Amino acid sequence: MRSTSQFVADRCSSVEMSFPAVFSWDYDHQDDRLVRLYDKAKRSQWNAATDLDWSIDVDQSHLDAGLLAVLRDPPGSPFAHLTDGELAEIGWESQAWTVSQFLHGEQGALLATAKLVDAVPDEDAKLYAATQVMDEARHVEVYERYLSQKLDRSYPINPHLDSLLRDLLSDSRWDVTYLGMQIMVESLALAAFGFIYQTTNEPLLRDITAHVMADEARHVAFGIASLTGVYDQMDERERRDREEFVCEAAELMRDRFLQREVWERAGLPADECEAFVRDNPLQVQFRSLLFSKVVPNVKRIGLLTPYVRDRFERLGILEFESEPASA
Numbered sequence: 369m370r371s372t373s374q375f376v377a378d379r380c381s382s383v384e385m386s387f388p389a390v391f392s393w394d395y396d397h398q399d400d401r402l403v404r405l406y407d408k409a410k411r412s413q414w415n416a417a418t419d420l421d422w423s424i425d426v427d428q429s430h431l432d433a434g435l436l437a438v439l440r441d442p443p444g445s446p447f448a449h450l451t452d453g454e455l456a457e458i459g460w461e462s463q464a465w466t467v468s469q470f471l472h473g474e475q476g477a478l479l480a481t482a483k484l485v486d487a488v489p490d491e492d493a494k495l496y497a498a499t500q501v502m503d504e505a506r507h508v509e510v511y512e513r514y515l516s517q518k519l520d521r522s523y524p525i526n527p528h529l530d531s532l533l534r535d536l537l538s539d540s541r542w543d544v545t546y547l548g549m550q551i552m553v554e555s556l557a558l559a560a561f562g563f564i565y566q567t568t569n570e571p572l573l574r575d576i577t578a579h580v581m582a583d584e585a586r587h588v589a590f591g592i593a594s595l596t597g598v599y600d601q602m603d604e605r606e607r608r609d610r611e612e613f614v615c616e617a618a619e620l621m622r623d624r625f626l627q628r629e630v631w632e633r634a635g636l637p638a639d640e641c642e643a644f645v646r647d648n649p650l651q652v653q654f655r656s657l658l659f660s661k662v663v664p665n666v667k668r669i670g671l672l673t674p675y676v677r678d679r680f681e682r683l684g685i686l687e688f689e690s691e692p693a694s695a
């Protein structure tokens with residue numbers, strides 16, 4: 369029989385966390401926005417097992433002609449020699465990779481919001497964060513079930529996403545957990561979910577996405593409500609730390625969408641495929657669109673400073689500054 373430590377080594381990984389768990393003895397409501405969000409969250413709970421039609425038969429074995437052309441037609445494409453069937457197989461892998469990263473990201477959100485319940489000093493935020501813990505558990509449930517029952521394949525966490533989740537969980541400052549999860553990761557997830565909702569023709573994934581997006585919009589609103597004004601009062605050195613964190617998070621998130629693990633599993637030249645995905649104009653446009661909610665939300669909490677603006681400009685994501693934020 370395997371020991372507990374063996375099980376942990378095989379199936380788990382850990383992040384050292386050190387932060388004060390804070391009691392709040394002030395039960396008076398301080399923030400109407402959080403009270404309203406808490407009330408809305410309680411009314412908006414759904415059941416992943418019964419509110420979705422799991423009887424839908426998912427067939428990922430074909431790709432639409434437009435996507436095939438995007439991959440295969442550009443000059444110098446490393447996919448040019450592949451048949452429709454081989455490309456469709458890669459498309460299935462790519463979908464499994466994407467949903468796997470959603471699953472791992474949702475588990476990160478589960479851990480992060482459980483930490484927020486302990487660490488935030490304000491009672492309204494603790495109560496709201498508790499509802500988000502349940503939301504994230506439901507999201508883990510739904511993506512795990514979709515992967516195991518409908519796609520029948522999965523991928524480990526992408527190293528860039530892993531690094532970001534570890535950074536935001538191990539930081540002892542409660543606002544950095546908010547900043548990393550509620551603003552950066554969830555704003556980007558909301559854009560990615562929106563893209564999938566608009567483009568997928570798979571009815572179960574579309575319905576899952578609609579349910580998850582409704583929760584995530586609330587989560588981002590929670591982050592904005594909690595962080596508005598916090599950075600205006602911070603001294604310059606402390607604020608610069610947050611600016612650095614936001615820029616590094618944006619770089620990690622941009623690089624996680626190159627799908628190297630998919631090319632490796634398919635036996636394709638991974639460096640070549642990664643370079644193609646990095647430089648292909650449509651892929652560049654897709655990745656920058658993922659930041660269309662990150663940038664306005666960073667601005668709303670007062671962190672789109674000249675320093676961050678300059679770094680975002682070099683990342684090619686500043687164009688979204690004036691987009692309406694989701695909240």
Ligand SMILES: [Fe+2]
Pocket residue numbers: 474477503504507584
């Ligand atoms: Fe989530």
Ligand SMILES: [Fe+2]
Pocket residue numbers: 477504554583584587
């Ligand atoms: Fe979330």
